Amino acid sequence: MSENPEGPKGDGSDGDQETGGAPAEEPSGPGAPRSTSAGAVATLGTRREAKAPNFFVLGFTGALGVLTAWILVQALVEIRGVFINILVALFLAVGLNPIIEFLRRRGLPRWAAILTVCAALVLFTTVFVWTLVPPLTRQITEFAENVPDYLGRLQQNPVMSDLDERFGLLDQAQSLLTSADFGQQVFGGVFGIGQAVLNSLVATFTVLILTLFFMASLPGITETGYRLVPRSRRSGVRELGDEIVRRVGDFIGGQLLISAIGGVVAFLFLTGIGFGYALTLALVVAVTALIPLVGTTIGALAATLAVGIGDLFLGAVTLVFFLTYQQIESYVIAPRVMKRSVDVAPTVTITSALIGGAMLGLVGALIAVPAAAAVTLILQRVVFPRLDSR
Numbered sequence: 609m610s611e612n613p614e615g616p617k618g619d620g621s622d623g624d625q626e627t628g629g630a631p632a633e634e635p636s637g638p639g640a641p642r643s644t645s646a647g648a649v650a651t652l653g654t655r656r657e658a659k660a661p662n663f664f665v666l667g668f669t670g671a672l673g674v675l676t677a678w679i680l681v682q683a684l685v686e687i688r689g690v691f692i693n694i695l696v697a698l699f700l701a702v703g704l705n706p707i708i709e710f711l712r713r714r715g716l717p718r719w720a721a722i723l724t725v726c727a728a729l730v731l732f733t734t735v736f737v738w739t740l741v742p743p744l745t746r747q748i749t750e751f752a753e754n755v756p757d758y759l760g761r762l763q764q765n766p767v768m769s770d771l772d773e774r775f776g777l778l779d780q781a782q783s784l785l786t787s788a789d790f791g792q793q794v795f796g797g798v799f800g801i802g803q804a805v806l807n808s809l810v811a812t813f814t815v816l817i818l819t820l821f822f823m824a825s826l827p828g829i830t831e832t833g834y835r836l837v838p839r840s841r842r843s844g845v846r847e848l849g850d851e852i853v854r855r856v857g858d859f860i861g862g863q864l865l866i867s868a869i870g871g872v873v874a875f876l877f878l879t880g881i882g883f884g885y886a887l888t889l890a891l892v893v894a895v896t897a898l899i900p901l902v903g904t905t906i907g908a909l910a911a912t913l914a915v916g917i918g919d920l921f922l923g924a925v926t927l928v929f930f931l932t933y934q935q936i937e938s939y940v941i942a943p944r945v946m947k948r949s950v951d952v953a954p955t956v957t958i959t960s961a962l963i964g965g966a967m968l969g970l971v972g973a974l975i976a977v978p979a980a981a982a983v984t985l986i987l988q989r990v991v992f993p994r995l996d997s998r
Contacts, residue, residue, distance in 0.1 A: 697818030703860025739888040868896035900961040
């Protein structure tokens with residue numbers, strides 16, 4: 609009985625050796641165990657089939673993503689004007705906040721200080737439009753009335769008379785002026801100019817209203833922004849944020865003060881030389897002075913051109929005066945006014961103004977410099993101290 613178990617083992621081993629090591633046949637039946645290798649192959653095949661990508665679903669999902677991105681881009685393009693108005697209003701609210709705080713320290717409540725500042729803005733806008741539109745309208749009317757006189761002078765000019773005999777320039781000009789297409793083009797141009805003026809007035813009114821709301825709710829806006837920060841870091845962020853708002857407000861307020869000083873100086877000089885539109889040109893100089901890098905130069909060139917049309921000598925005197933004033937403004941007035949604001953390097957100012965102008969035009973150039981000032985303050989207060997402590 610004890611040899612029976614060994615017999616089959618010996619037979620099985622001998623059988624395997626005689627057949628060259630071929631595996632024995634596995635038992636079959638309902639109770640027989642399944643093949644492990646066959647099960648593994650079947651499972652692997654199932655997994656491969658499950659992991660096979662569905663290219664239709666992937667393509668459809670990608671197409672939906674591209675379509676959504678395109679719709680978002682188109683929506684941003686459509687609301688670009690609204691976005692610019694909001695940025696300008698926020699820019700003005702932050703820049704005028706130091707004036708509001710100054711009035712509050714003098715005893716006015718915040719709502720009264722806001723109304724005072726808004727009344728000053730409305731008054732400035734009204735005076736600017738009132739001084740700019742009538743001279744332009746008068747000059748355009750005078751030019752239209754003097755067109756026949758100009759044509760008569762051209763006919764008396766020997767050079768123009770010779771060209772008219774050769775090419776018939778005056779006849780062509782007269783036929784152009786009397787044609788129906790010219791009237792349609794002029795009407796279309798006038799209509800386009802009127803539409804542009806109306807859009808500008810609507811945008812100005814919108815910016816003033818948004819500025820009023822932003823000035824009234826600026827503390828609430830900053831407080832909401834601070835609540836988005838974890839409580840453990842909120843105090844430090846609050847301190848830094850208040851400093852940024854104060855410094856950037858001082859920067860913008862300083863720019864407004866510098867432009868106002870430039871406008872007053874231009875008005876006194878133009879009045880002194882007897883120029884008829886001194887207030888108009890002074891306001892132009894003051895507004896263009898807000899443009900970074902080239903604003904003061906644009907205002908000086910505009911004043912020089914306006915004065916030089918009537919008198920070349922006075923135009924040259926005006927150019928020399930404004931060039932001299934630019935040096936005084938750059939090295940005397942601006943450092944004293946800007947001593948409380950963020951010190952922005954000239955390279956950073958130029959780079960940020962160019963980038964902002966390329967992105968959002970004139971508004972981007974105006975906003976880019978205060979944004980660069982805020983980034984400079986963050987670098988000075990947060991980034992550089994952490995890097996130095998390592």
